[in-house]
Amino acid sequence: xxxxxxxTPPVTLLRxxxxxxxxxxxxxxxxxxxxxxxxxxxxxxxxxPQTVGLLCxxxxxxxxxxxxxxxxxxxxxxxxRAAERARLLPIKQAxxxxxxxxxxxxxxxRPADRAAYTGYVHPSITKKRRxxxxxxxxxxxxxxxxxxxxxxxWLGGDAA
Numbered sequence: 001x002x003x004x005x006x007x008t009p010p011v012t013l014l015r016x017x018x019x020x021x022x023x024x025x026x027x028x029x030x031x032x033x034x035x036x037x038x039x040x041x042x043x044x045x046x047x048x049p050q051t052v053g054l055l056c057x058x059x060x061x062x063x064x065x066x067x068x069x070x071x072x073x074x075x076x077x078x079x080x081r082a083a084e085r086a087r088l089l090p091i092k093q094a095x096x097x098x099x100x101x102x103x104x105x106x107x108x109x110r111p112a113d114r115a116a117y118t119g120y121v122h123p124s125i126t127k128k129r130r131x132x133x134x135x136x137x138x139x140x141x142x143x144x145x146x147x148x149x150x151x152x153x154w155l156g157g158d159a160a
Contacts, residue, residue, distance in 0.1 A: 033050070
């Protein structure tokens with residue numbers, strides 16, 4: 001039995017526990033004296049002395065094999081996600097530019113002329129001001145703002 005001591009490096013302990021979890025049931029404790037690996041054919045735990053970390057030699061080999069397969073699977077998934085992100089990055093950046101252009105078109109900057117917004121206002125200015133506050137324009141701006149937020153969150157540091 002080789003229980004971890006306080007001098008055992010935390011990384012080694014975490015690796016031993018991860019290996020044990022590949023062959024043991026999630027509900028079984030890992031701090032017992034015997035190998036916690038579950039044997040399907042007999043519906044019981046192995047129970048042999050722990051000689052390789054928290055497992056017996058046989059289940060340590062099985063755990064290493066399963067652990068390596070899981071690491072390879074996760075690495076392949078990570079590479080697949082990275083390739084998909086690389087494929088989508090220019091598309092999302094182009095869409096972000098379109099959204100920003102549409103937002104600038106729908107909500108142009110207000111003039112700095114105070115006379116246009118205070119006191120007597122010419123009817124043409126009032127007409128333009130009402131046009132900026134139409135329901136369809138406001139709802140379109142809300143949708144664009146939400147899409148802009150979503151795109152910038154997806155792009156993260158890659159936002160142009």
